[in-house]
Amino acid sequence: MRLRRGGMVACLLCTVVIAAIEPAAAQSVNKRLIDQLNFQLIYVALPLTLFVEVILIYAVVRFRNNDDPLPTAEDPALEITWTIATAIILLFVGFAAYTVLTSPYITPNQPGDQVNQMAANGTNNSSAPDAVIVEGLAYQWGWQFEYQNSNRTTQDELVIPANSEVYVRMTSADVIHSLFVPELGVKQDVFPSRTTVVHTRVYEPGTYRGYCTEFCGAGHARMRTTVRVLPQDEYQQWLRGNATAEK
Known part of the structure; x- marks a missing residue:
């Protein structure tokens, strides 16, 4: 009882x-x-x-004072x-x-073939017409991002639109790195001579901090990046190089 x-x-x-x-x-x-x-x-x-x-x-x-314990009964x-x-x-x-x-947002290999085909064709998949593809390069000790259908390239800053399917195709120029953005639940290892995919959809515009979480040499602690999430209209302005979107 x-x-x-x-x-x-x-x-x-x-x-x-x-x-x-x-x-x-x-x-x-x-x-x-x-x-x-x-x-x-x-x-x-x-x-x-x-x-x-x-x-x-x-x-x-x-049973603290049990001086004659018995075996446990079957x-x-x-x-x-x-x-x-x-x-x-x-x-x-x-x-x-x-x-x-098994979610495509958590397991990066699932959308890999689809994203590679989309990147090669320079078009978005019909099931995700608002999808954004970014080419990411990790190196000792920084990050570079190139934006599809745009001449924009950023260093140590990833700019993406809110409420859109975003695919970041990552590779490394030298050693193994790892992109970790805690507030967005994003963590992906990045390898030389191999492409891995970060797939996310961010709800709220804002600025989020990203880190490298794979020890990659003397400058590992300084290898940080900023993820800047913009509303759709501001993101399009930014892609076109509109200065007002840079503020």
């Missing part, structure tokens, strides 16, 4: 804790997917953690129950992670 009451208390505490946690609004599709997965796992992990802790505390207090029903419960939890975690990892 006490153990059941402890479990009920643990579940109640877990409900209160989860209700008190309110995630901040995600700035991109990538960040939203990652945040959703994290909170799905929290919903599973917190009740289990609290339940196990309650059982542990109960066992320590209840209980096939209980063993089958926790085995099935564990399997269900693992299946839920695996399915939740699989649906996120």
Whole structure:
């Protein structure tokens, strides 16, 4: 009876804790997917953690003065129950992670062939007429971005439009680098002689900081970039070289 009451208390505490946690609004599709997965796992992990802790505390207090401990009695029903419960939890975690990892925003190889064909043809795919393709080059120790159908090239600054499908085709001029933009949930390794793709859709205009997270030499700590997200009209002005969009 006490153990059941402890479990009920643990579940109640877990409900209160989860209700008190309110995630901040995600700035991109990538960040939203990652945040959703994290909170799905929290919903599973917190009740289990609290339940196990309650059982542990109960066992320590209840049997602290037991000078003649007995072997644990066999209980096939209980063993089958926790085995099935564990399997269900693992299946839920695996399915939740699989649906996120297979998203084209999270797994960069999925849109690779499509983006390569779009870049080669110089046209956008009909299913994403507003798609923006940017060619990215990482080098010791900086970033360069070239914009399709435009003569614009930027150093250490990636400029993209808000609410558009954005593909950044990345390669390295020397060693392995990695582009990480925490606020957008973007992280992609960049390799020499190989193209990897960053696929994102950012909701809110603004400025976000990006970093290289793969140690690449003495200047690694200085290898940073800025991701500037502009409204659609301002982005088009910027592509045409309109000075008002630079402010």
